[in-house]
Structure formats: C-alpha cells, structure tokens
Amino acid sequence: MSLTNVSNRASDFNSQVKESTRQNVAVFFASNAKHLDDGEYIARDYPHLFPNGLRTTWDSVQEPDFVSTVETALRNRFDNLDPPHRPSDEHWRGLRSIIRAIWDMAHGDPAPKLYLSSLPAGIGKTSAVEESVRELIAYGERTGKRFGVVIMTNVLDQIPKMVKAMGLREDQYAVRTGSKGKAEGYNDMGLGSDNANRAQVLFTTQQSLTATTLHKGVSFEQMYHLAYENKPRPVRIWDEGIVPAEPYVLSIDDIDRLKRPLSEAGFESLRNELDRLTTSMREQPLGTVIRMPPLEALATALVRRVFEEADKTAAEMLSRMADNDVLLRREERHGTAALFYEEIVPEDLKPLLTLDASGEVRMTYRMMETHRKDIIRLPSAGKVYPDLELNVWDHAAGKTAYRSRKARQELALGVADAVASSTAGKILIVIRKATRAAPSLMVEIEKAIERRIPDFDMSRVKTVTWGKHKATNEFADCTHVIIVGVLQYDDASVETLARASGRLNFTTPVSDDEIRSFHEGEIADHLLQAANRIAIRRANGDKCPPGCRVDLIFSTKSVASLDTVRKVFPGAVIRKWQPLDDLIPSEQALLRVLERSADAEATVSLTELADELDATTRNVTKMLKRPRVLSAMAERGMAVERRAGVAGMRVYRTGGWWIVREAEAKQLDPAMRHQRKLRCGPRNRKGQSL
Numbered sequence: 001m002s003l004t005n006v007s008n009r010a011s012d013f014n015s016q017v018k019e020s021t022r023q024n025v026a027v028f029f030a031s032n033a034k035h036l037d038d039g040e041y042i043a044r045d046y047p048h049l050f051p052n053g054l055r056t057t058w059d060s061v062q063e064p065d066f067v068s069t070v071e072t073a074l075r076n077r078f079d080n081l082d083p084p085h086r087p088s089d090e091h092w093r094g095l096r097s098i099i100r101a102i103w104d105m106a107h108g109d110p111a112p113k114l115y116l117s118s119l120p121a122g123i124g125k126t127s128a129v130e131e132s133v134r135e136l137i138a139y140g141e142r143t144g145k146r147f148g149v150v151i152m153t154n155v156l157d158q159i160p161k162m163v164k165a166m167g168l169r170e171d172q173y174a175v176r177t178g179s180k181g182k183a184e185g186y187n188d189m190g191l192g193s194d195n196a197n198r199a200q201v202l203f204t205t206q207q208s209l210t211a212t213t214l215h216k217g218v219s220f221e222q223m224y225h226l227a228y229e230n231k232p233r234p235v236r237i238w239d240e241g242i243v244p245a246e247p248y249v250l251s252i253d254d255i256d257r258l259k260r261p262l263s264e265a266g267f268e269s270l271r272n273e274l275d276r277l278t279t280s281m282r283e284q285p286l287g288t289v290i291r292m293p294p295l296e297a298l299a300t301a302l303v304r305r306v307f308e309e310a311d312k313t314a315a316e317m318l319s320r321m322a323d324n325d326v327l328l329r330r331e332e333r334h335g336t337a338a339l340f341y342e343e344i345v346p347e348d349l350k351p352l353l354t355l356d357a358s359g360e361v362r363m364t365y366r367m368m369e370t371h372r373k374d375i376i377r378l379p380s381a382g383k384v385y386p387d388l389e390l391n392v393w394d395h396a397a398g399k400t401a402y403r404s405r406k407a408r409q410e411l412a413l414g415v416a417d418a419v420a421s422s423t424a425g426k427i428l429i430v431i432r433k434a435t436r437a438a439p440s441l442m443v444e445i446e447k448a449i450e451r452r453i454p455d456f457d458m459s460r461v462k463t464v465t466w467g468k469h470k471a472t473n474e475f476a477d478c479t480h481v482i483i484v485g486v487l488q489y490d491d492a493s494v495e496t497l498a499r500a501s502g503r504l505n506f507t508t509p510v511s512d513d514e515i516r517s518f519h520e521g522e523i524a525d526h527l528l529q530a531a532n533r534i535a536i537r538r539a540n541g542d543k544c545p546p547g548c549r550v551d552l553i554f555s556t557k558s559v560a561s562l563d564t565v566r567k568v569f570p571g572a573v574i575r576k577w578q579p580l581d582d583l584i585p586s587e588q589a590l591l592r593v594l595e596r597s598a599d600a601e602a603t604v605s606l607t608e609l610a611d612e613l614d615a616t617t618r619n620v621t622k623m624l625k626r627p628r629v630l631s632a633m634a635e636r637g638m639a640v641e642r643r644a645g646v647a648g649m650r651v652y653r654t655g656g657w658w659i660v661r662e663a664e665a666k667q668l669d670p671a672m673r674h675q676r677k678l679r680c681g682p683r684n685r686k687g688q689s690l
Contacts, residue, residue, distance in 0.1 A: 090381030118359025122537025148228025245500035251334035371502035384571035397485035402438035424480035
C-alpha cells in the first residue's frame, strides 16, 4: 500500500521509524486516529513514539481506485445534465470527503462521531452518496466483500428516485418504513421488508428509526430489523438535518383539557393527580425545575381511548415526562408550560454521515459540537448569490396575519403583484398550511391573480406548504419563488430545542441572546431550504445560476431580519419591495413596463409608453410625476433619465433609492427622505427638471 501522502511533522521522524515499518504505522494510525479537516488524521495513541504526531491522508489507506472511480462517475453524471452542473474546486473537495467517509465507514475505521457535510443544496451531496453506493456494490461483487448500507430519508417519495439513480436490482435492496409507507406499498419494493436482512442496501425513514428508539428504547445494534446478514450495517447515511432529541413543550392549558375526559371515564384518581400537578405548576415561579409525578398510565391503550384525537398528543407528552425533571417557562399563548426533551437517536448509530445544506447556519450543530462533542465537519464550501434577484416586502405574514381576512387579502395582492412582474416560466409559492383558524391563503392568491392578470395561466404556479419545503427536487425547474412568511417558534419551544441539541440539563443557564441566536439559525434553515427548492439550488462554480428570483414576505419586527437574509444569501443585493396595491391599474401597468425596460437598461419614448399602455403621452407624463408613482419607483430602485438632444428616456436600476424633486419628496413616505439623495425624476443632462 502506497504512502505517498504520509508526512512527518517531527524533524527526526526518519531516525525514529524505519522505512520498512512506515506502511504498518500509517495503517495503524489511520484506524486509531482523530478526524481532521480535509480527510486528514493525526495519531492520538503512542505519543512517545511521535511527539509531534504523524499525519496521513485518506488516500494512503483507502481502496486506491474507489474515490477516483466514484468521482469520475459523478463528473460524467453532472456533465450529462441540461444544463451541465459545474461545482467549484472547493465543492469537489467536499464531495470527495463524502465519498471517502462512506468508504471508511464500510471498513469500520472512523471514530463514533457524526460526520456532517454542509455543502449547499444542489451541489451533489445525494448524488455523491448514490454513486458511492453503486460503486460499493460493484466492489462487493468483484471481491466478495459486501458492506451493508442503511439510508435514512426524510420523505418517502425520495426512495424510488434513489433506487433508480443507484441502478439497484430487486435483489439488492429493501425498504422498511412505518404504517404510512407500508400502506402505500413501499415495504414491498425490492426484496420486501420481510427479507431486509438479505438486502445489501436498506432504505428507511428517519421517523421510523426515531420512533423505534422512543417506543422501544433499543440501541441500533438491537434493531435487528435493520441488520444485514444479522449484523449492524456499517455504512449509515442520514439525508437532511438531524436533531438528536425530541423537544416537548406542554402548557397548563394542554393538561387541563385532559381532566374532563378522565373524570367522565371514571379515572378519578388520575384526574386528581393532574389537578395537583397544574396547581403546583401555577404556584411555582418560572425557571423552577420540578419533578413530574408518575403518570405512565396516560400512555396505556385503555386511557388513551377516552381522549379526542387532538388531546392524545398532550397525553403522550405527559406520559413521557412522567417521573422526570422538567423546566417551567412561559409559553407564548397558553401561560406556564413544562419543558422536556428525550433522546431519539441511538448513541451507537454513530459513525453516521449526515447531509444538511443548512449545517453552516443552524445552531443545532454548534450546540452539539460544544456540548455533546460528537460533530466532525467535512470540508463544505459555501455558495454566493451575486446574480440572484432578491426582493423583501416588510409585511406581517405569520399565524396572526393568516387569521385576518384583510391581512390575507393584502398578502394575496402582494403575491399577485410579484407574479404579474415575473418573467419566469414556472413560479413556486411557499405558504402556511390551511387550518380552521386560518383558511388557505392560496384561494385568496388565485382570486388576486385572476383580477390582476385575467388571462394568466395558473398552471405556471406551483405551491408547497411549510413542513413540506425540504428534501424535494420537484420544483427544480422553477426559477422564481415567493416565500410568504417565515417558520418561527415561541421562546419556550426554541429553548427546549436548544437544550435538546446540546443535551443540557435544566439547571444549566441559557441566555436570551443564545436563544435568539438559536432561533435565528432555525429561521435561516427554513428560508434556505424553501428557496433551494427552485433552480437556485444549481451551481455555476461557487455561484448560483443567473436568472433566479426570490421574493420574501415577512416582518422585520420579528426575530427574522435583513441580516438573517444576508446570512442565508451571501453576496446578494437585497431590494425593498412594495406591492402596487395603492396604485390605480394604469399606474400599475406603467411600473410593469418601466421594470422591464429598467432590467434591460432600455431607452423608451413617451409615445412607445403611451402605445403600450393605451394612453396619451400627456397622461403618461402626468403619471411619471405623481408622488405615489415616484414612491413606488423609489422602492423598486428605478430611475428615468432624459437628455437634451437624445430621443426617448433611459430607464435603469439605481441600486438604491430613486431620486426625486425635493418638493415631491415632502409628499412621500418619511422613510424616503434621505439627506442629499433627492434629485428630480426625469431630468435633462444639466440636472434641470423636465
């Protein structure tokens, strides 16, 4: 085995180790080493032999052709895409680290850690896994050394796509999922779930694995239904983000709702126990850690039958908190609540390869790094967005806004305006799921689009709700996404999730700033994942492809801010976006025409504008001078310039506020009155008003 990449930090290395033993030393150190950046290792044993350590790279101890073979297949796959996929050199470095990690897991080399790849969405993390597994199977057929693989996905419909991409035969894989997957026929794929032990590749869902951990309390080694040839599978891949514990927040109101059904069903003693519990919770100051009474009986089938479906979750939570310490905090809408979490990922599931494009923005992994100390980050270069059209409308779009009919109509008008100005062939809209308290926003949006653009083809618009905004490439052919609101949590839920991530006990203090930073990281995760459902996920070197547009609607008075957006889309220029709901239809039409001209920096004449708007040149001139039109142009960063002796007007983007006459500025919104940024709208070359 070649040791071309072995180097000695100590100057007297050659005098300490003979050339004939160098290979054995390298192999030993590779299998007893701590992972470092770029796939490197440094010895952690026998420091007396090498006081300055011995470093070797993956390439010196792996199957020589595995990485290069997989990389070649991956490059060919990317070249055959339309358009071809072009990751940067740094992205390729990250993709190679995924391939190396899979090979090393197969051979049982890495430490029991979580190996995190945070390469951006669309770079090819899943593709690297697919090609690696394909080659791992081929390696087994060549050598007789077959390594079991288990892939834990976030959504069921991803499984058939991965099976096809890997080129798996029926006798090479199986699928084992929960009741939903079984009902939809997933468990019949391949060899069938009953024969999973004979399948080299096993697909399951993350939810199925964590449910087994929660309800049966078994280790990964004891999950015999996931074994390969009666042994735990060595190659373990978790596709998408991971949280190692399940957070619970249970308010006094939630507990109170359980009392009447228990009393009516004759469970008087259990009902009285809940009464004593809620009384104690009300009397204790916030921040107190209390011991929950033994309430496991709530989880029994006999007791669960007395509850309505909506209350069964609360009963389940309470039974899991039973006889454990919980922390009392104030829940946003329901007063005092108990905070608790429970481990859901088996400790012996590691080593585990995790693929999460949000790994750099989420605080979850930082908490795991700091407190659990079980994260090893693989090389993961980011992506910049200088060519992205990014518009932000500062408007409430949370749960409260959805409950108000007026607010829903305002949001719908804004979305319709964005659709009207879009040049994209297909548009994706991300909205909240409809509830009884908040009807579907999509109904209002469709009405608003129909009024704004009577002949619009609604088949151009696709919709996805929050909660289903991850792990799907279904909308990769869209080039414009409108994200309505951001997914946020109350402080009690955020604190519970932060503590769960770091496995912190409830006496360990967590500051308000830490909770806010954690919350911002979760918001950034959801924004990034939602935006990357469209073509923005592709790469042009280290940049997103040109021609993509993201429109965001959220209130900057919340935890989310423009700084959050900048972290998610580094290098992008944020433009403030103001829908045209205060303009009359002719003014709205004028701005749409000007926007098209501004993007092309075109020169247009008043006559051309009048013809396109079916108006007179006199009316067009009047509209160009109206304060509300000037305000809308300023918000969109547009300017119009006329020069003496030059026909027509030049329409262009200013990259900032548009400049208006001081007299007109007094009629505008105060936010637009910036010192010395006021010039007239249409002007001649000398700066004189037209």
